[in-house]
Amino acid sequence: MRLSPTYLLFKDLVTGLLITLRTFFRKPVTVRYPHEKVQVFPSFRGRHAMVVDPETGKPRCVACLKCSVVCPSRCIKIEYEVDEKTGERRLREYILEALRCVYCGYCEEVCPVGAIVLTEWFEYSGRCREDLIFNLEKLVQNWKEHVAKWDKEFYENKYWVLKGVPLKLKPAPRRMGLVVKIKGVKVDG
């Protein structure tokens, strides 16, 4: 090896240096993060939010408990009350521990009404544990913050649509899609 022309003429080193030299004239790929923000792709599994119906202004959740059953890390707890007359369930509290969540997206996939959603909001933190245990109020607040940043007219999550999945596997209310209208609706907060 030591007597080969490659070795004696430093061909290996020159080849390597030429490759690095070529990179010298290319555009850098580094993103200077806090100053430049990376745009995540739609349906990125980020911070949780509770979708608010734009017409009534109430959370979409119907307390079916599917999300809390399916969650592999068991981080969702739901409290609800049953209406004596109609038998309708009313959501009282929805507690989601973001610290336990593994962001698998099962909850938003099973939700029949598209209420719980993992938004494209990826940078968030808290100063204590309680900051990251989201209750209903906090989840609605998360949704409002997400909507305020969303610049399109509609919001629809890919996990609500589930393209290519047989109709039989989708919950009935979701088969027609669950687009949320965002523009033209007054959002406070």
Place this chain on the structure above:
Amino acid sequence: MPENRLSEPEDPFLSVLELQMGPQHPSTHGVLKLHLKLEGERIVDCEPIVGFLHRGLEKLAENFTYPQVLPLTDRLDYISAMNNNTGYCLVVERLLGIEPPPRGKYLRTMVCELARIASHLLWLATHALDIGAMTVFLYCFREREQILNFFEEICGARLTVSYPRIGGVRMDVEEATLEKVYNFLPEMERRIDEYEGLLSENRIWLERTVGVGVITAEEAIAYGLTGPSLRGSGVPYDVRKHFPYDAYPEVEFEVPVGKNGDTYDRYKCRLQEMRQSIRIIRQCIEKLPEGEVVSELTPDLDMMPGGRMLKAEAFNEVAFISFLQEAKEIFPKGELYSAVEGAKGELGFYLVSDGSGRPYRLHIRAPSFIHISAIPKLAKDHLIADLVAIIGTLDIVMGECDR
């Protein structure tokens, strides 16, 4: 010999020095601890100590329904999570007798190969960095970033993807994304040429890798090595060829093998494998059939262990636990083993089913765990600096080893 230490000063080149390498050492690729016995700088004996990242994953899986175990398998070999997911899905599919639709199969093959490229890129990056080639590290991460972006676009997560599902994949891929992946492939091929230009003939790289960590084919088989670590010794064993799954029987690819079984040959093997992966992805996108991506027979995500829905009124902690304990036979009984060719080697899942909705026992044959057991053999009579190259060349991930 600690009792002699006070009486007479020993010659450090003659006595055996014990040294603990890791678990915080950056070159041990995670939390691997090596108990070394040294003569000077020569390794006499080496004992790997594992278990620092143990999370009880197999036991945890026994408390989850079949769909719920899937996100756990992401955390095995977190660099190529797609392969783990596919391996787990395959074993459950074989238990339940589900056949994924062709589009699901092809998509799964495609993402598995993308994950394999990402894993090999990370291997090359860290392996080269351990040996001293900083540039390759940065270049590899540049390309890996693009592959992770594809994952993000396909399923919304970069590492813990949970994209495959029992009986197919979770959702279809947009045409635009497929186009992007297809256009990325020629660029990736050029990049591999770049890495090879930087390393394959480089004199320092050759000095550090040729003849380091040699293992013959017989020994490699005896130690149970699989994947590129075995193929570097010249054994053309590949689960994708020998026990084909998903769309692998329908695509053409070769299994690259090495000759000498040293670090350099394993490096060559993995680079060739990346080229073959590109070839597979290209064929997958070209041949991608139309249709649904997941079988209709797939168990619901919110299935209950007993096979029926939990009554909402009974949902409190005590009722939930008692509910988990009653197991009805809703699935076939039996035990089966099924393996996939993970990025590191043969990743096997051994599943025992008692007929309920939860695995009775799930054992994972993790290639990293078996590869670590070969470190003492490979490292004997090498220097400490070579040990770093040997750990790198086996491509171990502690998340998979300790589970």
